[in-house]
Amino acid sequence: MSIAKKIAHKAEAVKGGTKKAAGRGTGSRRLQAEGRGDQIKGNIKQAAAKIKDAFKH
Template sequence: MSISKKIAHKAEAMKGDAKKTSGRATGSRRLQAEGRGDQVKGNIKQAATKIRDAFKH
């Protein structure tokens, strides 16, 4: 997988973490939930990339 995709997946997970933290700070349950969702999506994409890379070698 290209390095740009790996960076994009990591950025998505980090964005989700930031949303979750800001939601917690402001007391917004909606923002917390969105953040958790974005974070999970990014982590799943990262895991899939690692699995694909493992089978390439």
């Protein structure tokens, strides 16, 4: 897995966390849910990349 993809997956998780916090701050449940989804998606992609790298070596 390239470094660029790893950074992109981490950035997606961070973006989700930021959205979730913004939703919490503004009271927007939709924004909170959207942020949680983005955060989970980024974390899953990171985990998949780690598993792929573990089996590559």
